[in-house]
Amino acid sequence: MPEHIKKKLLEDIKQLEHELAHELPAEIKKAAALGDLSENAEYHMAKQRQEFVNARLGQLKKRMAELSLVNLANIPHDRVAFGSTVEVFDTSKDEKIEYKLVTSEESDVSKGLISTTSPIGRALIGKQVGDTATVVTPSGNRELEVLKLTTIHDEAAAAAESAEK
Incomplete structure (x- = not known):
């Protein structure tokens, strides 16, 4: 935690x-x-x-x-999960958006921090680069194509690397 x-x-x-x-x-x-x-x-x-x-x-x-x-060792290395930063292409808005999946206590949509339990978070969980997630919203379905994925493990490795330098 x-x-x-x-x-x-x-x-x-x-x-x-x-x-x-x-x-x-x-x-x-x-x-x-x-x-x-x-x-x-x-x-x-x-x-x-x-x-x-x-x-x-x-x-x-x-x-x-x-x-x-929560056991961080159980978080996948190749799929969207808690702690992942994911860049998606929203076909309904025709724009790229970056989200970081966090706990509900940390979520702040204006900063791109979305809860793993939010509709977008739930739709993205388990997706890989190239996959498309469908998010059901009151104004209609949104299609989010996963363009780039950085998992919590990738971030930890990058932080360790920069600490060594």
């Missing part, structure tokens, strides 16, 4: 755990002191926030566990 993603998830988990352990109990106690709980909006809002924080905390911990299971 990329270190910056792990750090961000851990920060989010820490912040939510603090809110759950310290801030929300104080809010609930303060709201309960106001009296009748059946019509106490502050109390109900604090309880709803507590449920939300609990659920979000569960999601983040599950995501951490999922990401820690």
Whole structure:
């Protein structure tokens, strides 16, 4: 798992755990002191926030566990996968586009960072240079021809090579 993603998830988990352990109990106690709980909006809002924080905390911990299971050795060397940078020709737009497949936490379409779980990411996974991926969009299907592929392994080898120089 990329270190910056792990750090961000851990920060989010820490912040939510603090809110759950310290801030929300104080809010609930303060709201309960106001009296009748059946019509106490502050109390109900604090309880709803507590449920939300609990659920979000569960999601983040599950995501951490999922990401820690990613084994980079299992990522293909010759096909589009997580970490790949791929140049495609979009026949519907008649233009070349470069995408990097990343986790959902890192995705930023404006920078060409697309999630492996996005429609484009899912369509490109497993493709090789010369293959065409069909992406189903609300405005119709898009055909993306894979022109160039740099896998996460290629990038790691290039980084190691430049570090040696």
